[in-house]
Amino acid sequence: EFPLTEEEIQNSVIEWIYATNKLEFSGAETIVDTKKILRALMKTQSNVEKEVLQTAELLSTTYDRSSGKLRKSDVYASNIDKSLYYFPHHGLIKDHLFSLGKLRYFGRNTFIVYFCPSVFHSISFLGTSPFEDGNGRICRFLSKRILDLILPVPFPMFRDREAYLLAIEDGRKESDPFLAPLPLLKLSLNSAISYYKEFLQTRQKRPPNDNLYDYFIVAGSEEVGIICWITEMWEILRDGSYTDCDFGVIIRVKKPFVTDWISDI
Secondary structure, three states: OOOOOOOHHHHHHHHHHHHHHHHHHOOOOOOHHHHHHHHHHHHHHHHHHHHHHHHHHHOOOOOOOOOEEEOOOEEEOOOOOOOOOEEEOOOHHHHHHHHHHOOOOOOOEEEEHHHHHHHHHHHHHHHOOOOOOHHHHHHHHHHHHHOOOOOOOOOOOOOOOHHHHHHHHHHHHOOOOOOOOOHHHHHHHHHHHHHHHHHHHHHOOOOOHHHOOOOOOOOOOOOOOOOOOOOHHHHHHOOOOOOOOOOOOOOEOOOOOHHHHHHHO
């Protein structure tokens, strides 16, 4: 297996938590502060968990009632261009999900099996969820859990809030459920490629391990020792619309790498 250290895995998870917090304008101001908070929590995880459960019980009668409330007709959100996006009424979701069930993934590789469903969760269920609050967070968490099955470490899927929102809005303009996730897929792929390039720069001084060569392919790049999690990704690009993506680093992980630490987080 790829020789990742515990610190590398933890740092990666911390970066993901920091980035997704920034999308919600929440969390610590810096990644250093985020790391301090999470490392402190890890040392007393069991006690903290009990305290959280006890606090939730105390707040159950006074908790904000709008959180988790079902959407009503004409619920909308403001887009970046100041236009309005009207969420589908939860009574229409059944028919919409039926059409989403017809979605076909092209290709044979790990990228198709895992990465597309991950983005599919983020865009499709964000719009069809019947609840008013918390949809973005739970959809991104589901996406992360899917990718945890194949990626050696999680990456900050969307570091830039505006780029993330623009991708969501572009997807909502598509009436075809197959096309709706594609803008977010492009952003997610480029985010992953960028992150793993940075990640591997810290490992370049390590001696090469012959056993790793079954785990990676490098395309369009002179770098050596790249973790691979994508092969022939252009198989799904049925109209060639993503040929402008930065596909210099093609990565594919041969088998899952999920640790107890990531599962706890």
